Amino acid sequence: xQEKLGFIGLGIMGLPMALNxxxxxxxxxxxxxxxxxxxxxxxxxxxxxQSPKEVAEKTDxxxxxxxxxxxxxxxxxxxxGVAAGAKKGSVVVDMSTISPESTKRFAANLKMAGVDxxxxxxxxxxxxxxxxxxxxxxxxxxxxxxxxxxxxxxxGKNIVLVGDNGAGQVAKACNQVVIAxxxxxxxxxxxxxxxxxxxxxxxxxxxLGGFAGSKVLEVHGNRMLNDDYKPGFKAKLHRxxxxxxxxxxxxxxxxxxxxxLVTLHMDxxxxxxxxxxxxxxxxxxxxxx
Amino acid sequence: xQEKLGFIGLGIMGLPMALNxxxxxxxxxxxxxxxxxxxxxxxxxxxxxQSPKEVAEKTDxxxxxxxxxxxxxxxxxxxxGVAAGAKKGSVVVDMSTISPESTKRFAANLKMAGVDxxxxxxxxxxxxxxxxxxxxxxxxxxxxxxxxxxxxxxxGKNIVLVGDNGAGQVAKACNQVVIAxxxxxxxxxxxxxxxxxxxxxxxxxxxLGGFAGSKVLEVHGNRMLNDDYKPGFKAKLHRxxxxxxxxxxxxxxxxxxxxxLVTLHMDxxxxxxxxxxxxxxxxxxxxxx
Numbered sequence: 001x002q003e004k005l006g007f008i009g010l011g012i013m014g015l016p017m018a019l020n021x022x023x024x025x026x027x028x029x030x031x032x033x034x035x036x037x038x039x040x041x042x043x044x045x046x047x048x049x050q051s052p053k054e055v056a057e058k059t060d061x062x063x064x065x066x067x068x069x070x071x072x073x074x075x076x077x078x079x080x081g082v083a084a085g086a087k088k089g090s091v092v093v094d095m096s097t098i099s100p101e102s103t104k105r106f107a108a109n110l111k112m113a114g115v116d117x118x119x120x121x122x123x124x125x126x127x128x129x130x131x132x133x134x135x136x137x138x139x140x141x142x143x144x145x146x147x148x149x150x151x152x153x154x155x156g157k158n159i160v161l162v163g164d165n166g167a168g169q170v171a172k173a174c175n176q177v178v179i180a181x182x183x184x185x186x187x188x189x190x191x192x193x194x195x196x197x198x199x200x201x202x203x204x205x206x207x208l209g210g211f212a213g214s215k216v217l218e219v220h221g222n223r224m225l226n227d228d229y230k231p232g233f234k235a236k237l238h239r240x241x242x243x244x245x246x247x248x249x250x251x252x253x254x255x256x257x258x259x260x261l262v263t264l265h266m267d268x269x270x271x272x273x274x275x276x277x278x279x280x281x282x283x284x285x286x287x288x289x
Numbered sequence: 290x291q292e293k294l295g296f297i298g299l300g301i302m303g304l305p306m307a308l309n310x311x312x313x314x315x316x317x318x319x320x321x322x323x324x325x326x327x328x329x330x331x332x333x334x335x336x337x338x339q340s341p342k343e344v345a346e347k348t349d350x351x352x353x354x355x356x357x358x359x360x361x362x363x364x365x366x367x368x369x370g371v372a373a374g375a376k377k378g379s380v381v382v383d384m385s386t387i388s389p390e391s392t393k394r395f396a397a398n399l400k401m402a403g404v405d406x407x408x409x410x411x412x413x414x415x416x417x418x419x420x421x422x423x424x425x426x427x428x429x430x431x432x433x434x435x436x437x438x439x440x441x442x443x444x445g446k447n448i449v450l451v452g453d454n455g456a457g458q459v460a461k462a463c464n465q466v467v468i469a470x471x472x473x474x475x476x477x478x479x480x481x482x483x484x485x486x487x488x489x490x491x492x493x494x495x496x497l498g499g500f501a502g503s504k505v506l507e508v509h510g511n512r513m514l515n516d517d518y519k520p521g522f523k524a525k526l527h528r529x530x531x532x533x534x535x536x537x538x539x540x541x542x543x544x545x546x547x548x549x550l551v552t553l554h555m556d557x558x559x560x561x562x563x564x565x566x567x568x569x570x571x572x573x574x575x576x577x578x
Contacts, residue, residue, distance in 0.1 A: 100485060123499045135499035158498035162491040170487040171495045174478035178501040181477065181547065185470030188545045189463035192534070195541040196389060198459040202451040206460045209447035210412045210424035212467035214503030245481070252484040256477045258470065258547050 002027065005151060006059035008052050008075055008082070009096070010037040013122065014065035016129040017095070017155045021063075022046050024154040029058045052076070056085030061148060062092050068240060069098040076106055088114035093148055095136075097121045097176075099244050100169035101251065103139070107165035116144045117165060121172035122156060125233050133157045137175070139168035173248060176241040180262040180279070182216040187283040190224050194287075200225050220280035232278030239266045239275075291316065294440060295348035297341050297364055297371070298385070299326040302411065303354035305418040306384070306444045310352075311335050313443040318347045341365075345374030350437060351381050357529060358387040365395060377403035382437055384425075386410045386465075388533050389458035390540065392428070396454035405433045406454060410461035411445060414522050422446045426464070428457035462537060465530040469551040469568070471505040476572040479513050483576075489514050509569035521567030528555045528564075 003026075007018035010032040018041055022028040028046040031054070032038050038048045049055045052075045056062050062082055064075055072094055076082045082092060092110055094103065094117065107117040118140035128134040134156035138145055145161045152159045162171045189212075193203045204221045207213065223229055242263040249256045265282040274281050292315075296307035299321040307330055311317040317335040320343070321327045327337045338344045341364050345351055351371055353364055361383055365371045371381060381399055383392065383406065396406040407429035417423040423445035427434055434450045441448045451460045478501075482492045493510045496502065512518055531552040538545045554571040563570050 123501070125500075135495065137495045158495070160491060160495035162495055163487050166485075167487045167491070170482055170485040171492045174482050174492050175496050175499065175501045177478040177481060178474045178496060178503075178506065181474030182471050182501070182503065184547045185467045185474065188470065188548050189466040191543060192466060192538060192541075192545065193459055193463050195543045196455075196459045196537065198452050198456045202449060202456070203460045203463050206424065206426045206447070206449035206451055207464050207467060210464065211414075211504050211508075212412070212464045212471070214467075214471060214505070215500050216503070217467065219500075248485065249481060252481075254480060254484045256481065257550055258473045259477050261546055261550065 003060040004029065004058065006030070006055035006062035008032070008055055008062065008064045009066040010041065011065065011067070012126050013129045014095075015040060016126070017065060017134075018046070018063070019044060020132045020154050021151060026151070029055050031055045051080035052082045053080040053085035056082040056087075056090065060087070060090050061151065062086065062090065063095055064092065065095040067096065069102045072096050072098050072106065073102070077109065083110065083113060083115070086110070086113065086115045091116045091118065091144055091148060093118045093120050095120045095122055097172050097241055097244070098169060100166040100173065100248055103169045104166040107140070116141065118144055118148060119166060119168040120152065121168055123172065123175050124156070129155070136160070137162050137168040137171035139163055139165050139170070173241070173245045176238065177245055177256065177259045179216060180238060180242060180266075181258045182214055183220055183280050183282055184258065184262045184265065186214075186217050186221050187224060187286045190221065190283070191286050220278075223278060223280045224283040229274070229277035229281040231276070232280070234275065235266055235270055235277050235279040235281055236275035238279035239263065239270060242266065292349040293318065293347065295319070295344035295351035297321070297344055297351065297353045298355040299330065300354065300356070301415050302418045303384075304329060305415070306354060307335070307352070308333060309421045309443050310440060315440070318344050320344045340369035341371045342369040342374035345371040345376075345379065349376075349379050350440065351375065351379065352384055353381065354384040356385065358391045361385050361387050361395065362391070366398065372399065372402060372404070375399070375402065375404045380405045380407065380433055380437060382407045382409050384409045384411055386461050386530055386533070387458060389455040389462065389537055392458045393455040396429070405430065407433055407437060408455060408457040409441065410457055412461065412464050413445070418444070425449070426451055426457040426460035428452055428454050428459070462530070462534045465527065466534055466545065466548045468505060469527060469531060469555075470547045471503055472509055472569050472571055473547065473551045473554065475503075475506050475510050476513060476575045479510065479572070480575050509567075512567060512569045513572040518563070518566035518570040520565070521569070523564065524555055524559055524566050524568040524570055525564035527568035528552065528559060531555065
C-alpha cells in the first residue's frame with residue numbers, strides 16, 4: 001500500500017518541493033496559511049486541507065517546511081496542529097531550518113504520541129528545490145530515514161543521514177557557518193585585489209583551479225565582481241540561520257569568532273536595507289570601509 | 290636559438306621545479322646557498338654556479354624561488370647578485386611569495402638595467418611542484434609572459450597573467466587569505482558539530498556536495514577530523530604569507546578582520562610549537578577553547 005504524503009508550508013522552497021512529490025505520482029495533501037499559495041498544488045491534483053491537523057489525519061508522512069522554530073512549534077503543537085491529528089506510526093519530517101535543541105524537544109514530544117520525527121533541512125535554494133537537486137541533511141532513526149528516503153529522492157540529490165534527531169539541523173548550522181565565513185574569505189580577498197588596483201576577475205580565475213577553489217568563490221565571487229546581488233539566498237534568511245548558529249554555540253559556551261564577525265557584517269547590510277539581497281552582499285559592508 | 294635557463298633557490302619548492310625544467314630538456318644553470326641541495330640538479334645535467342651573478346651571466350631567463358622579501362632583495366641586488374651579472378634583454382622571474390610593493394620596486398630597478406621582471410608566485414605545495422601541476426599567478430608585461438610561458442608550462446597547469454608587475458603577488462596574497470579564512474570556516478563548523486555531539490565526518494559528507502563545498506573542506510576538513518597535521522603547507526610559512534597580506538592591507542588602510550583573526554589563531558599554534566604542522570592545525574587553537 002502506497003503511503004499518503006502531507007506537505008505543510010508552501011513557501012519559496014516548500015511549493016516546488018511539494019510539487020515534485022505530487023508530480024512523481026504520490027498522493028499529496030497540503031496546507032498553507034495563505035490559501036492562494038496552494039493553487040498550483042491543487043491544479044497538480046493535490047488535496048488542499050483546512051489545517052495542519054487535517055493534513056495529519058489524512059496522511060502517513062507529513063512534511064513541514066516553514067520559516068523558523070516558533071512556526072514549526074505552532075504547526076506541530078498549536079490549535080489544530082499536526083499532533084492533534086497524527087496517527088500512531090506516522091512520521092513528521094521537518095524540512096525547515098530551525099534550532100537543533102528545539103528539534104530534539106519536538107521529536108521527544110511526538111514520540112510520546114507514537115509519531116516518529118526526522119529533521120531534514122535542505123541546502124540548494126529555490127533553484128535546487130525546483131530542479132529536485134537539494135542537499136538534504138537528516139537527523140533521526142535509520143529505519144525512519146529508510147522509510148522516507150524514496151520521497152527525499154524526489155526532492156534532492158545529496159541525501160545524508162547525519163545522526164539522531166537534531167543532527168540534520170546541526171549539519172545545516174555548520175553549512176551556514178561554512179558558507180557565511182567563506183563569503184567573508186572571498187570578500188576580503190577581492191577587496192584586497194581591488195585596493196591594490198588588480199583585476200578581481202583575473203584573481204578569481206587564478207584561484208579557482210587551486211586550493212582556494214570553492215563554490216562560493218565561483219558563484220558568489222562572480223556576484224561580488226558584477227556588483228549583482230539578486231538572490232540566491234537572501235541576507236535576512238542567512239542572518240536568521242546565523243542566529244540559530246550563535247544561540248546554539250552560546251548554549252555550548254563555544255566561541256565562533258569568524259561566524260560572529262560575518263553575522264555583524266550581515267546586520268550591517270540589513271540595517272542599510274539590503275535584507276532582500278543575496279547574502280554575498282556582505283561584500284558591500286567590506287567595501288564601504 | 291634556445292634560451293638558457295637559470296634557477297636560484299633549490300628549496301622544497303625550487304628543487305623539483307628546477308628539475309622539471311631540466312628534465313624537459315632545457316639548459317639549466319643553478320645556484321643554491323647550501324651547495325648540497327644542488328647535487329640532484331647536477332646529476333640531472335644542470336650546471337652548478339658559484340653565485341647568483343654567475344647564473345645571470347650564463348643564462349637568459351633567471352628563475353628565483355627563495356623564502357621572503359629580504360632574500361629576493363639579496364639574491365637580486367646583493368654582492369654577486371643577479372643584477373651584477375644580468376645581460377640586457379634577460380628576464381628575472383621571481384617565483385617566491387613576497388611583498389607586492391617590494392616586487393614593483395625590484396621590477397623598476399631591474400628595468401633600469403634593461404632587464405625585465407615577472408612575479409610568478411605559485412600555489413599547490415611540494416606535491417604540485419613535483420608533479421608540475423602548480424597554479425602560477427603572474428604579474429608583468431604580456432610579451433614577457435608569453436616568452437616565459439613555455440617554461441611555466443613545465444612547472445604548472447593553471448597559469449594566469451593577472452596584471453602588471455606585483456599583480457601575481459597580489460593574487461597570491463588573495464589566495465592565502467581565502468585559504469586561511471576558509472580553514473577557519475571549516476574549523477568553526479566542525480567544532481560546532483563536535484560540541485553538539487554530531488559526527489563531523491557525516492557533516493563533511495553532507496556539506497561537500499553543496500554550496501559549502503571547497504577544496505579546504507575536502508582536504509583540510511579531513512586533516513581536522515583525523516587530527517593529522519602532517520604538512521601540506523606549514524603553519525609558519527602560511528603565517529609569513531599572512532604577514533605580507535596584513536602589511537599590504539595596512540598600507541592601504543584596508544581592514545581585513547577575518548584574515549587578522551585567523552592570523553592570531555596561527556600565532557597561537559606556532560607559540561605552542563605547532564609551526565611545522567600543516568596550517569589547518571589552527572583547528573587545535575579552536576578546539577582548546
